[in-house]
Amino acid sequence: MSKLLVKPNAKPLFEGVTLIHDIQKENSSLSYVAFRMIDIKQGAVYHEEVTGKEVCVVALTGKITVRTNSDVFQEIGTRESVFEKVPTDSVYAGNGERIEIVGVSDVARVALCYAPTEKSLPTRLIPASENTVEDRGKYQNKRHVHNILPDDSPIADSVLVVEVYTEGGNFSSYPPHKHDQDNLPNESFLEESYYHEMNPSQGFVFQRVYTDDRSIDETMAVLNRDVVLVPAGYHPVGVPDGYTSYYLNVMAGPTRIWKFHNDPAHAWILDRE
Numbered sequence: 001m002s003k004l005l006v007k008p009n010a011k012p013l014f015e016g017v018t019l020i021h022d023i024q025k026e027n028s029s030l031s032y033v034a035f036r037m038i039d040i041k042q043g044a045v046y047h048e049e050v051t052g053k054e055v056c057v058v059a060l061t062g063k064i065t066v067r068t069n070s071d072v073f074q075e076i077g078t079r080e081s082v083f084e085k086v087p088t089d090s091v092y093a094g095n096g097e098r099i100e101i102v103g104v105s106d107v108a109r110v111a112l113c114y115a116p117t118e119k120s121l122p123t124r125l126i127p128a129s130e131n132t133v134e135d136r137g138k139y140q141n142k143r144h145v146h147n148i149l150p151d152d153s154p155i156a157d158s159v160l161v162v163e164v165y166t167e168g169g170n171f172s173s174y175p176p177h178k179h180d181q182d183n184l185p186n187e188s189f190l191e192e193s194y195y196h197e198m199n200p201s202q203g204f205v206f207q208r209v210y211t212d213d214r215s216i217d218e219t220m221a222v223l224n225r226d227v228v229l230v231p232a233g234y235h236p237v238g239v240p241d242g243y244t245s246y247y248l249n250v251m252a253g254p255t256r257i258w259k260f261h262n263d264p265a266h267a268w269i270l271d272r273e
Contacts, residue, residue, distance in 0.1 A: 003229075017038055033251065044102070047100045050097045052118070054094050061108065114159065131148055161248070166237065177234060188253060192230040193249070211233040
């Protein structure tokens with residue numbers, strides 16, 4: 001059984017709130033990245049004290065209201081499905097905040113993306129309109145990106161958050177690249193998690209995670225709502241024909257900058273005409 005592939009495990013957390021994933025330092029191979037996924041019904045309330053960490057609350061689907069010590073962000077969220085391919089709203093909450101998430105739509109899907117910090121930065125709404133949107137790659141290496149918290153954003157101390165869409169027949173996170181060495185300015189050390197969804201939902205993708213010395217070398221068939229952990233190594237994703245892949249990436253490490261290194265064996269594909 002893979003140690004890097006995490007299956008959804010639905011369990012009640014609060015009344016009307018179902019915990020789908022709970023990936024923490026204590027139960028995973030990650031030290032900097034933590035991740036929760038919840039489904040929350042209309043009128044239900046999720047609450048948490050954010051201590052020794054920061055969190056980006058992503059309104060993945062449906063609408064929610066987010067309350068903190070000093071702010072209320074009413075009815076945020078822009079889509080019923082991630083495959084509408086429009087950016088969504090998020091809230092950044094810093095160390096020391098208490099957050100409450102209230103379900104507004106029938107069922108909302110919410111991602112909580114964490115990284116450790118000792119700083120107490122201001123809570124802030126990240127509206128969909130502030131997401132930078134870009135297309136990357138060419139040939140069979142095309143993907144569509146929504147940058148929620150990129151490394152040049154001053155909002156957060158450690159956490160980075162991005163959404164990626166890849167159409168069938170394409171690879172993303174490709175050519176294989178890694179960011180597991182604290183060797184700036186050439187490469188940064190960032191752990192990463194991938195939360196996956198598929199359209200249609202019975203689809204699958206393949207994700208490989210491997211290091212140069214092959215101390216990690218796993219190839220996984222990833223299903224809808226699975227999470228893949230990347231403590232180190234290269235981590236390409238391949239999408240079969242007929243399906244569209246969505247994933248939500250969370251990254252964090254000792255320095256909040258994304259500098260990656262392509263696998264030399266495969267970097268040649270970038271030089272094709």
